[in-house]
Amino acid sequence: MATVIEGKGGFRAWLNKRMPVDQFVADQLTGYYAPKNFNVWYFFGSLALLVFVMQIVTGIFVTMHFKPGEATAWNSVQVMVREVPYMWLIQPMHAVGASFFFVVVYLHMARAMLYGSYKAPRELLWIIGMLIYLALMAEAFMGYVLPNGNMSYWGAQVIINLFGTIPGIGPDLVEWIRGDYGIGDATLNRFFSLHVIALPFIIALLVMLHLVALRQVGSNNPDGIEIKEKLGKDGLPIDGVPFHPYYTVKDIVGVGLFLTLFAVVVFFAPTFGGLFMEPPNFEPANPVSTPDHIAPVWYFTPYYAILRAVPDQKIGALLMAASVVAFLFLPWLDRAKNKSIRYRGAASKILLGTFFITFVVLMWLGLKPADGIYVLLARIFTTLYFLFFILLPFVSKADGNGPVPDRVTYHAH
Amino acid sequence: MSDHAATDAVPEVDESRRKFLIAATAGTGAVGAILTAVPFVASWNPSESARAAGLPTEVDLSKMEAGQMTTHFWRKKQIYVVKRTPEMLASLAGHDGELKDPESKESDQPDYAKNAQRALNPDVLVLIAVCTHLGCLPKTRFTPNDATVMANWPGGFFCPCHGSKFDLAGRVFEGSPASLNLAVPPYTLEGDKLTIGVDANQKGNA
């Protein structure tokens, strides 16, 4: 794209001859044009990257004191936070970081749904994002099992047994995943290996592919119109600004706000009222005592509510799987001409708004016991959840085709 | 070598031979990769020591009173052993219509427990205490007519996780998320000696 600043000599020239540093900066940062009308929703990609790095760094330090295994895991966590200097801070940073990761990723996904960012030509970008999301769920689940608290134990029991519902191979598969007849040393150690090596590596790779795909098609924006279609005389998008310095500076503001909020939670409310760290997990695993009411951490509860809403094991597990996988098909379920919700009719707005509310209500229901009114509500909202995916093709086709502005809407600050 | 330099003519490429060689190389490589995956995948199966720890568990029933339940471990799973009273056995009748699998056709049990009482000897109930929904520990709710469980409750087990209900033979009620009756492990019964994990068929019925 842009031309490389020729180094006058010295180290810079020596370096660039051997590695295209300046070329990379010119192509990817100063020469990469992003739409000028980004809003706060566009913070969350860079924030996801930040949390990922934070999890890796805090994770490296937690691993230094953690002893995986049935007999040692629980104690090693107690010892590290009580006796190792500053681990009272670093360990909760890692635990709270997991919840923040999901806050950021859910908002990042909501943005894509608001502005139709999953639509052509960004289908692959969205699918890679979904693969990141799936890998992240596996990573978070295994991390939660590692300390071998009582909720770790019973949560793992419930989740691993979900695989037992697969016809034919189910029971053998469950034994294979655990490596024992119940959750034991074998299970905890393989989860440790996956949590610390395999999955972070896979996520890092997927994030890289996510960014490569993003650079290829360019960012969408709140208006959902392609800036590449309006080029100036210089061949650059009229409605674009160089990523650096414009968006690096904007993202730094997001980072500042985010870290402030993060610090407040880590210092003053690390358990977040039992949401980020659940009370039963302050007791060691006890195979003879199921907590009175088992709930996963908040970021899994929408799917958990769907699982429990169904009075049949296999269908429940199937619907739960479907409720996650459904997102993969959004690029093709959405048949509107326009991308952004701004240029769609009232029906589309109500549909998407209802879906967001449904997701949050299911999240709440998944934290409640599965009896009485909650079961009924879970059934109603599960129906609404799937109705979104069923109605989307028709609603989007019918009212997503109105006029869109010629240029992005933008007011100078 | 010098031949090439001497003639300009590029020898004709034998496309079909090239295709065959590519396919053969790729095919052999793929088979090798799959075979190499076998040890890695198999390494996740239970180890010898995990299998050895799954040895049979013995229970002395003489110390149990009628109506009492004791819990034991076998293969990392809790086992419930209930010495059923005549009233408890009577409570099994009359609600077949409310059960998902009253005759235990789909459920998991040795064939000597595939009967109305789901037991070798009706007085002794042996169950794997793993909810067939998703594996929580069902709690005992032996008192009949406990309305907090459900109306006309005959007595049985209640799973706190997602509310599955089982009668005193571990048979699951309609409306539960669990679909199968609680599993019965293989066991033998010789007088008051219960051995969990040794199949009565293989020992010659006790």
Ligand code: HEM
């Ligand atoms: C570790 C997790 C993730 C990281 C580090 C990450 C990173 C990023 C970054 C830096 C951007 C550009 C900045 C922005 O648009 O906010 C972006 C864009 C995007 N991401 Fe992600 N992402 C992650 C997860 C996901 C997930 C789970 C999805 C969806 C399932 C997703 C879908 C998208 C889409 C569709 C865009 C383009 C949005 C647009 O241009 O309007 N990403 N991502």
Ligand code: FES
């Ligand atoms: S695990 Fe018992 S009802 Fe779900």
